[in-house]
Amino acid sequence: MDTHYIFLDVDGTLVTYENELPVSAVKAIKQAQKNGHKVYTVTGRSKAEMYEEILSIGFDGYIGGNGSYIESDDKVVSERTLTYDDCRKVVDWLNEKELEFYLESNDGLYGSKHFAEKAEKTIQIYAPRKGNTDSDMITVKDAFPDMIFSDELYRDKINKISFLLNNHDDYLEAREMFSEFKVGTWGGAGETALFGDVALSNIDKSTAISLLMKHINETGSKTIAFGDAKVDIPMLDHCQIGVAMGNGGPEIREMADYITDDVTEDGLYNAFKHFGLI
Template sequence: MNVRAVFIDMDGTLLTASNDISSRNMEAINSLINQGVKVFLATGRHYEVTAPYHKEIGLRSPMICLNGAAIHDAVTGKAMHMQTVQVDEARFHQLTAENPCNVIIHTTDGIYCKETNEEIDYWTQVGKIPPQYVGDLRRADYRDVLKYSVLTGAPSQKFSALFKKEAEVIDWNNGFELVAHNVSKWSAIKRLLHAFRISPNEAVAIGDGPNDIQMLRHVGTGVAMGNASKEVKAAADFVTGYHEQDGLADFIERYLLQSYKSIVI
């Protein structure tokens, strides 16, 4: 397996349920870097809650954030690329008001939300930046939206389908996300592979969520976590262990590290 780049999802892949990087995952990633492989984080998170983990690992590669809507420089944090999404705001707020849900709007200058929750409190703790606004979003003065998150607490395909003409829809078990058409982690990966002159066939992507499906399908080797859904696993070439059992490190050790290749072969 000739691999020059590895793209790693964060939640449910790199991180444990307590939002930590295990020592085994850290060691495996550092071993990859020492072999000359470029390692990237590719996440649905915004920059402020991606950068601390990027720094903890010691990566020097750009960060793919907000499902590919933003790419940030490793050193300065400055956005190298951003793609905003446009929906009919009046219609969006009417529909989300009619359905019981929380709404989080990720913009170029921060987060706007209908109400806070544990995840947003965690983001504030890690990223050191609280939401720009909490309350009735029809009264919020926001612009340049990168991603909408609609949290319904249950699968909501009929609801999310109402926005498919306006945006790229990512359905989750507890709601859905909206980004601009043709935006995905894969679209950002293509941009970075071109910049680093790396073929998609020389890239590995590892993830567990519906926002990972495109990158798993299109890189040379797609790896789904054991905790991924059947749909995500079907898009992958390999299925590794669960994130709580260092499935990320297990795949890296078995298939990507030089010292293990003789064992695999």
Template sequence: MTVDLNKIKAVAIDLDGTLLAPDREVTPTTVSAVQRLKEIGVKPVICTGRPLQGVIDLVHKLNLLAPDDLIITYNGGLIQRPASGEVLKKVTLSLDDLSSLLKLAEAINMPLAVVDATNAYLLNEPLGRQSGYPKIMTKLPFSHVSLSDFSTSHQFNKILFSYDVDVLNAAIKEIPKDYYDRFTIMKSRPNLLELLPKTVNKGHAISDLASILEVPVSAIMAIGDQENDLPMIKKAGIGVAMGNAIPEVKAVADMVTTTNAEDGVAKVFEQLISARKHQI
């Protein structure tokens, strides 16, 4: 399939398994490629399931702190300007949503973690099962709480079930269909299931990003590797799968680059830069 790289005005980039190498760091090659991409007028936009607090060090390292720079967090639940913190789009879960999902967690024996704008909380650890999320999201403070500790107006960004992969996969099979009708439920990594507002996913975020930038969706490229990246890979003008992506992502992508161990994102950026040079 032939793709027109010259039409691209912005690139939405997943982090884990994509922009970040297997050691969860960004390589000097990728840092350089991000800056060169900005120099040709293409806007790199981090698009992650993490909160801003969890990626702010990376934002600084990539120098994505210009007044007009953007970041998509919580899998599209929040779009903001990292330099000022200005929120451009926000969709959250309510206390009733948390109560409903807590009942689900109890029914399928899954530990539940929930994140709001500043903190993370642990509510359910059945049968001695401890949530794996504190080990994943080390940038947020965690506390053990109960449902009654929150006010009725409290807003939550996402809820997470994180545990041993095989146990989690078996539990997912027990989730009743009506929960899928009410929430967006998807994996962001093998041992992490995310539960979000129904209207939140990275595909909707691509549409929101295009609107904010005042460009067509066809001018947005998206790069990812996991189940939670599928909506944006499908939605973007050009969807790019990492070489290490799950088969489902590769199946719907317009391009496949090399793995995150081989600077796959930087290679795509070099193609964009080269295409722009040949256009001049």
């Protein structure tokens, strides 16, 4: 059996939008690895959000920050992050605009002074899009249990900075203000914009996969990617086979080579079986 290199988005693909990890997904990954395949996570999450339940599966590598950080066999392959000066520039603008935010790094999530208070309503809108049925009770601490609230918000090695959007104009202003960076939006299932984010430009999940495959000298090997959102489209397009989850948005399902079942309906397991990985 030829070795396949398998790249998995996390939210909405490996785990549900309420952070539930299907037993069938773990079974599929472990069986695929036993069959000689390599499995990597490719996610917007910084390592601080890769909780033990996920890491304990035992992946062959990890791509985080939507491509800014790459590990293979527990060794750092690449780390491209916002500098201290980049961070200060963005933080100063957000403070001037009175937009609450948090910094995402592999060391932790660092929230602005009033983020817990100001973000609560936004989180309660976001929560049902991640499948949480008690959305009217959820707090920022529930959503981000390990977030650190600190006055030290000028930092280096930041993967990205996410901030609350009061309206769409905030995103448009940020995109104009930080034209040298990649400015995006996110908001859970359906991808409605609730947050904006700022990260380095010219980095995405596909560029990270290219770097990883070059590092391990497997550029000609078979690759297959799984995702559910627009941010996953570059890696599905880049890999030889692109699989969209059934719960994915219309754009990724339209461009995918194959559409599997929802993450809650054993989508990963069924696709792994369909492609002969298990």
